[in-house]
Amino acid sequence: MILEIVKYGDPILTRSAERVTEFDEKLHKLVDNMFETMYAAPGVGLAAPQVGLLKRLFVMDCSSGKDTKQKLVLINPVINMEEGEQIGEEGCLSFPGIYVQVKRPQRVVVRAQDINGSEFDLDILDLEARCVSHETDHLDGDLFIEYLSPLKRDLVKRKIKKRIKQGDW
Ligand SMILES: [Zn+2]
Structure with a gap:
């Protein structure tokens, strides 16, 4: 079942x-539905608050369905180590059509539980590290536009306000 994705402006996201x-x-x-919703959007990551549920879990697949090994669900994730940095373009399913440059760690080590509650560790790089960092932020109510300079953040917010007025949000 495809779930409704909550967009920026809804207080649940913060x-x-x-x-x-x-x-x-x-x-x-819920996890099945979140994967279905993420693939349909389409996107590479989706956190529970983005479908209106304040639960600490997210799904991700940086291969967009091409490699089943990259299909991951992280429950109660805790980032234990971050290293290096990468700057790249980032989007968010709660900000349709908005893409901005965001600085993230280049490497992330995260501990999480799987769908059955078993703990596992992931040591990941590049796009996957970016995705885990972005999605873990969602669980703390942090959004990617917070990494922008106040000026750039203001530009994005104004763009969104305009789209809300036009009924395009
Ligand atoms: Zn997001």
């Missing part, structure tokens, strides 16, 4: 999400 404690059938279903 709230902190709660830990997942139940690894039940409901969670499996």
Whole structure:
């Protein structure tokens, strides 16, 4: 089932999400729906607050469905190490049509739980590191435009306000 993606302006996107404690059938279903929603959008990452749920989990697939090894669900993720930096263009499914340059760590080591609650570690680079950093931010209510200079952030916000007025948001 494709879920509705919450867009910027909805206060849920700036709230902190709660830990997942139940690894039940409901969670499996939610994860399935989140993957379906992400692929349909299309996007490479989707966090639970973006579908209106304040839960600490996200799905990602930097191969856009081409490589099943890159299809990942991270539940209660904790970033334990960040190294280096990369600057690149970034988008967000909650900001349709908005792309900005964002600085992220080049390497990220993250510990998370899988769909059954088992812990695992990921040591990743480049696009995957960017994605984990972006999606983990969502769980703390942090959005990618916060990395912009106040001037650039203001430009983006004004662009969005205009689109809201035009009914294009
Ligand atoms: Zn996002």
